[in-house]
Amino acid sequence: MRPPVRSKQFGRLPRRWRRPKGFTAGIAVAVEEQAAATNEISRSVTEAALGTESAARQMEGLKLAVGETDQSAAQVHQAATDVTQQNKNVSATVETFPLGVAAA
DSSP states (O other): OOOOOOOHHHHHHHHHHHHHHHHHHHHHHHHHHHHHHHHHHHHHHHHHHHHHHHHHHHHHHHHHHHHHHHHHHHHHHHHHHHHHHHHHHHHHHHHHHHHHHHHO
């Protein structure tokens, strides 16, 4: 049997292994921080999408309300036009009534 080979290189291996472990730990921490940041961005984007969806629904409701208001305004305008015409008719009748009574 041969005795184990000893060299400076093999004696230093564990110390060299520690360095990559430190780098690996640093990378792992950075990956965890990146994952947390990505999760936060995802949460924020989801909240923004929900807010946008809510605003769109509210705008649709506003659109319907404006349409109803427009229809109501058109009806009020038509009623005012009708009242104006009736006022003209009544005025004409009142003006001509005394003439009709006098002629009778």
